[in-house]
Amino acid sequence: GAVVSQHPSWVICKSGTSVKIECRSLDFQATTMFWYRQFPKQSLMLMATSNEGSKATYEQGVEKDKFLINHASLTLSTLTVTSAHPEDSSFYICSARDAGTSGVDEQFFGPGTRLTVL
Amino acid sequence: GEDVEQSLFLSVREGDSSVINCTYTDSSSTYLYWYKQEPGAGLQLLTYIFSNMDMKQDQRLTVLLNKKDKHLSLRIADTQTGDSAIYFCAESIRGSYIPTFGRGTSLIVHP
Numbered sequence: 158g159a160v161v162s163q164h165p166s167w168v169i170c171k172s173g174t175s176v177k178i179e180c181r182s183l184d185f186q187a188t189t190m191f192w193y194r195q196f197p198k199q200s201l202m203l204m205a206t207s208n209e210g211s212k213a214t215y216e217q218g219v220e221k222d223k224f225l226i227n228h229a230s231l232t233l234s235t236l237t238v239t240s241a242h243p244e245d246s247s248f249y250i251c252s253a254r255d256a257g258t259s260g261v262d263e264q265f266f267g268p269g270t271r272l273t274v275l
Numbered sequence: 276g277e278d279v280e281q282s283l284f285l286s287v288r289e290g291d292s293s294v295i296n297c298t299y300t301d302s303s304s305t306y307l308y309w310y311k312q313e314p315g316a317g318l319q320l321l322t323y324i325f326s327n328m329d330m331k332q333d334q335r336l337t338v339l340l341n342k343k344d345k346h347l348s349l350r351i352a353d354t355q356t357g358d359s360a361i362y363f364c365a366e367s368i369r370g371s372y373i374p375t376f377g378r379g380t381s382l383i384v385h386p
């Protein structure tokens with residue numbers, strides 16, 4: 158089946174630093190990737206939709222200058238949390254749509270990245 | 276209220292059946308999904324159902340959809356300890372590719 162990886166799986170950083178999270182589709186091409194944020198015991202909150210070769214579309218309330226998204230190729234999207242603060246600590250999950258699929262609208266999810274900002 | 280609602284916890288004994296319920300509000304929902312999330316991991320699509328279906332069965336999983344009441348359920352037969360996880364109900368409209376998720380139901384399976 159389709160596999161999506163994320164790197165790193167967890168990261169601890171100091172307040173004020175920037176952190177980059179990578180999302181890769183390993184065995185398929187993903188024209189669209191999605192970034193979610195998940196708080197403990199909460200649902201997934203869609204942050205942005207990332208289309209290869211174009212600017213990301215951010216959901217209302219998500220700061221685009223804070224959460225920089227780059228989708229440079231059909232298999233890689235990156236999320237950079239700039240000037241991270243403790244309130245940015247969360248579980249970040251990416252997902253990808255297989256450009257070759259038809260039928261059910263299925264997203265394939267990465268394993269997530271646990272970010273802790275001290 | 277939220278667009279997709281689920282109870283937060285369910286505890287069952289190993290070998291029993293589990294039934295996780297979900298209600299949604301959008302009558303134009305086309306796809307309804309059940310995802311499983313194990314601790315520290317991403318979401319895995321378990322099964323899905325089209326809105327024009329009433330039931331779908333896949334091995335130990337049975338999905339029931341009551342479109343009139345906008346109610347979706349997931350039944351897991353012969354529940355095992357490996358089924359312990361958070362189960363997310365989600366819905367999407369055809370072409371949107373972006374599901375709206377519920378808050379997830381934590382299933383705890385005890386011996």
